[in-house]
Amino acid sequence: MRLCFLVEEHYRHDGMPVEVIRQLVAWGHRVDVLRPGGSLLRMSEVVSAGSHDAWVLKTVSGGPGLTLLEAAAAVGLTTVNDARSIRGVRDKALAAAIGRNRGLPMPTTYAAAVPELLAEIPESAFPLVVKPADGSAGRGVCLVPSPDRLAAMTGQLAGQGMLVAQPYVPNSGVDLKVYCVGGELYATERCSPLHPDHAVRERQVVLPAEVAAVAAQVGAVYGLDLYGVDVLLGPDGPVVVDVNDFPSFRxxxxxxxxxxxxxxxxxxxxxxxxxxxxxxxxxxxAVIPEQQPGAAV
Known part of the structure; x- marks a missing residue:
């Protein structure tokens, strides 16, 4: 097969997708790599029907890669993930609107074009988690304990574009990351970016049934095949706080x-x-009992 990977400079030396590309080449497939942020692209020619069996996107949010992927989809090429689905999760405000309306357990989400507008959020919603609507990898995520603290952080929050704010979900300080690949779900626990003082070793863990059901629902709601879901185990059950297309799969x-x-x-x-x-x-x-040798890994 002939595949095209769109890879931003940020991921040029990242294990994902570099190792995937290396594996595909080792299996005898042809992989072309485009770096949309560092190349002059002749759009009328770079995307043409029949040029590749599939296009794969690994770029930063807000980068030019998604435009190329959407162009490939527009001429009928297969994209991984679906270009419209990626757009639906890259914008966290849009993702929250879609998810809540489709029944996913997600916090109430406020969106504001400028940080000053966040002052209109009722005091009862605090503490808040505030982050850029196009953020990724924990960039710009901050915990705001009170309206007074929010007012003091206005300058810090400025210049990040659209912001989203959600009431903080009480939790143990450990995030559960669920990855979906090839129709299988894998769970990893790691330290929350809001609680960096918690000494948590990142490791694969058993996926609770109720979290697995939510993670599977995420794929159906957003139309994703390869994805990651950040889940918090709150007092009322699992809560989805972020969805990523083509994550690290660590x-x-x-x-x-x-x-x-x-x-x-x-x-x-x-x-x-x-x-x-x-x-x-x-x-x-590591946790499969010896009497279950046939369990998938």
């Missing part, structure tokens, strides 16, 4: 090979959008 066993196989399957079937199978939770190898 702690997923043989992640590069699994992602590469998933990309090839999507390219082969030409399918993009809502998964047609329900993703299955995978038990980490």
């Amino acid at each position: 702690q997923v066993p043989q992640a590069a090979a699994r992602v590469a196989r998933a990309v090839l399957e999507l390219a082969r079937t030409g399918r993009a959008g809502a998964p047609d199978v329900i993703p299955q939770a995978i038990i980490p190898e």
